[in-house]
Amino acid sequence: MxxxxxxxxxxxxxxxxxxxxxxxxxxxxxxxxxxxAPTQIFVEAFASFGIRVTLAQARGPMGLSKRQHIHRLLQEDAVRQQWRSAFGREPGQTDVDAIYARFMPLQIAKVGEFSxxxxxxxxxxxxxxxxxxxxxxxxxxxxxxxxxxxxxxxxxxxxxxxxxxxxxxxxxxxxxxxxxxxxxxxxxxxxxxxxxxxxxxxxxxxxxxxxxxxxxxxxxxxxxxxxxxxxxxxxxxxxxxxxxxxxxxxxxxxxxxxxxxxxxxxxxxxxxxxxxxxxxxxxxxxxxx
CATH class of the missing domain: 3.40.50.1000 (HAD superfamily/HAD-like)
Known part of the structure; x- marks a missing residue:
């Protein structure tokens, strides 16, 4: 097409x-x-914290800024439940910042492969x-x-x-x-x-x-x-x-x-x-x- x-x-x-x-x-x-490029890196960034995010989930908030995107993913029930099980608390802004800090070097390194x-x-x-x-x-x-x-x-x-x-x-x-x-x-x-x-x-x-x-x-x-x-x-x-x-x-x-x-x-x-x-x-x- x-x-x-x-x-x-x-x-x-x-x-x-x-x-x-x-x-x-x-x-x-x-x-x-x-x-x-962005969807696969979201999956990798969350996986580095032991959190499984599917490609379909990663695509859901696409179009938002990457910080907003991470925040939105952390609000999804399946992701929040994983976060609570892994860390014993609800995800917050410091967690958005931590995932974003992990996301950025991965995205900079990989974006050229999808250019x-x-x-x-x-x-x-x-x-x-x-x-x-x-x-x-x-x-x-x-x-x-x-x-x-x-x-x-x-x-x-x-x-x-x-x-x-x-x-x-x-x-x-x-x-x-x-x-x-x-x-x-x-x-x-x-x-x-x-x-x-x-x-x-x-x-x-x-x-x-x-x-x-x-x-x-x-x-x-x-x-x-x-x-x-x-x-x-x-x-x-x-x-x-x-x-x-x-x-x-x-x-x-x-x-x-x-x-x-x-x-x-x-x-x-x-x-x-x-x-x-x-x-x-x-x-x-x-x-x-």
């Missing part, structure tokens, strides 16, 4: 008139098909620049992790105009609008209603909606489906379709105006959004399609 770069159909010049900026998530959206661009990402970014549309990005990754990821992605042609990390805004991260709005300020976009947020997680979709933007969900390549490239290649078509449909439902329930399988299918959606912008339609009043 993803498109290889030679098959990527890009609308003609001028088709994005009215659209000012597109702000992307990273893992599962621009790079790291299946959003594998491969998702098919079409470099081409779409290049096309947007050619159309005069600014490109931003934000992530639940802390700045230290992004600083490892950004140059590796840039070498492969994935280099948005700006990047905001999940730990660098005092107001907080997703689902609040702050990282998306920080991109708007940095890029000099004049109207949030002419901006689009693209994300594979529900908090990321909510972030875009809370910022007053159009929001586009990513299903197949993202966290909600969760296939590695190898798993996707070997999966039965009916199983892939079932996961994609479940992801679409969750992303739409979070407020996505559109849902596409991957960034390779984004250009036609951006063209449709630009038409709606030129017609005077805004994201708050727009129906999902």
């Amino acid at each position: 993803t498109l290889s770069p030679p098959d990527l159909a890009l609308p003609a010049d001028g088709s994005l008139t009215g659209l000012q900026a597109v702000i992307f998530d990273w893992a599962g959206t621009l790079v790291d098909f299946g959003s594998l 491969a661009p998702i098919a079409g990402a470099a081409q779409v970014l290049r096309w947007l620049r050619g159309q005069g549309v600014k490109t931003g990005s934000c992530s639940g990754y802390p700045r230290a992790v992004l600083e490892r990821l950004l140059p590796l992605a840039a070498e492969a042609g994935v280099a948005p105009d700006h990047a905001v990390a999940g730990d660098e805004l005092p107001a907080g991260g997703r689902p609040g609008p702050y990282m998306a709005l920080a991109n708007v300020l940095a890029l000099g976009a004049g109207d949030v209603r002419a901006c689009v947020k693209v994300d594979d997680t529900c908090p990321g979709i909510e972030e875009g909606r809370n910022a007053g933007m159009w929001s586009v969900g990513i299903s197949l390549s993202g966290n909600e489906v969760g296939y590695s490239p190898q798993e996707h290649a070997q999966a039965r078509p009916q199983d892939v379709q079932a996961r994609v449909q479940a992801a679409q439902a969750k992303l739409r329930a979070s407020g996505a105006h559109y849902v596409v399988p991957s960034i390779a299918a984004l250009p036609q959606v951006l063209q449709a959004i630009a038409v709606r912008i030129r017609a005077g339609e805004g994201p708050d009043s727009a129906r999902s399609t």
